[in-house]
Amino acid sequence: MHPITLALAKGRTTDSTLRLLNKVGYFFEDFDENSRKLVFFDVNQEIKLLFVKAVDVPTYVEKGAADIGIVGKDNILESGADVYEMLDLHEGKCKFVVAGKNRETFALKNLTVASKYPSVAANFFQKQGINTETIKLNGSVELAPLIGMADVIVDIVETGRTLRENGLVILEELEEISTRLITNKASFATKTEQIEGFIHKLQQVLE
Numbered sequence: 111m112h113p114i115t116l117a118l119a120k121g122r123t124t125d126s127t128l129r130l131l132n133k134v135g136y137f138f139e140d141f142d143e144n145s146r147k148l149v150f151f152d153v154n155q156e157i158k159l160l161f162v163k164a165v166d167v168p169t170y171v172e173k174g175a176a177d178i179g180i181v182g183k184d185n186i187l188e189s190g191a192d193v194y195e196m197l198d199l200h201e202g203k204c205k206f207v208v209a210g211k212n213r214e215t216f217a218l219k220n221l222t223v224a225s226k227y228p229s230v231a232a233n234f235f236q237k238q239g240i241n242t243e244t245i246k247l248n249g250s251v252e253l254a255p256l257i258g259m260a261d262v263i264v265d266i267v268e269t270g271r272t273l274r275e276n277g278l279v280i281l282e283e284l285e286e287i288s289t290r291l292i293t294n295k296a297s298f299a300t301k302t303e304q305i306e307g308f309i310h311k312l313q314q315v316l317e
């Protein structure tokens with residue numbers, strides 16, 4: 111049988127995902143986060159692992175380059191990728207929030223929003239009927255309201271430390287985030303048994 115291709119997000123969720131894969135019996139002996147290698151096979155050649163940027167995982171899966179992806183809900187929502195979301199791995203827990211210096215900013219007629227997630231941000235404010243201009247940043251988003259580049263941010267909060275240390279407060283909670291398993295729609299139709307078998311194994315250790 112051909113291995114299933116799995117796109118694994120590089121970054122802070124890599125370790126917990128690999129631990130989970132180990133728990134269900136998949137071991138990637140030559141895997142090393144510091145190597146420059148991007149493709150790895152488990153010892154039984156059942157899984158071909160593509161080690162890619164978290165933000166790109168939904169794209170690999172939507173295009174069918176990977177049958178399955180394991181990635182944060184934040185990146186799934188932002189991508190708008192047409193994939194099936196099959197399983198919550200209950201790791202990488204955090205939440206999407208709107209944050210700013212104070213509540214008064216919400217009274218502004220036109221808001222400038224800085225975010226690593228411009229699409230999530232724009233959709234949220236559009237639903238609220240609030241006019242916004244969105245500025246896409248790639249990190250350290252909390253800086254934007256401090257220096258007057260934006261009124262608010264849409265970002266991820268876990269402990270709240272980054273907001274606190276920058277004098278920002280949560281103005282609105284949007285959505286709970288955690289690592290999810292997604293599948294390509296065509297792969298799920300053609301490799302149903304293999305993919306369902308894989309998901310079933312994960313479900314058993316998650317219970």
Ligand SMILES: Nc1ncnc2c1ncn2[C@@H]1O[C@H](COP(=O)(O)OP(=O)(O)OP(=O)(O)O)[C@@H](O)[C@H]1O
Nearest residue numbers: 120121122123164165182183184202203204266268
């Ligand atoms: N502070 C956090 N606490 C818990 N989970 C987080 C936190 N920040 C991000 N995550 C989750 O972990 C995933 C990976 O985060 P990470 O910062 O490693 O990747 P990234 O956003 O692609 O980083 P970079 O752009 O710096 O490469 C995010 O997509 C999100 O689901």
Ligand SMILES: O=P(O)(O)OC[C@H]1O[C@H](OP(=O)(O)OP(=O)(O)O)[C@H](O)[C@@H]1O
Nearest residue numbers: 249250251265266267268269270271272
């Ligand atoms: O609530 P906290 O526990 O403080 O975590 C939240 C922070 O973590 C993430 O940033 P990351 O560390 O990925 O850095 P970045 O600014 O480069 O995105 C996120 O964008 C927040 O800035």
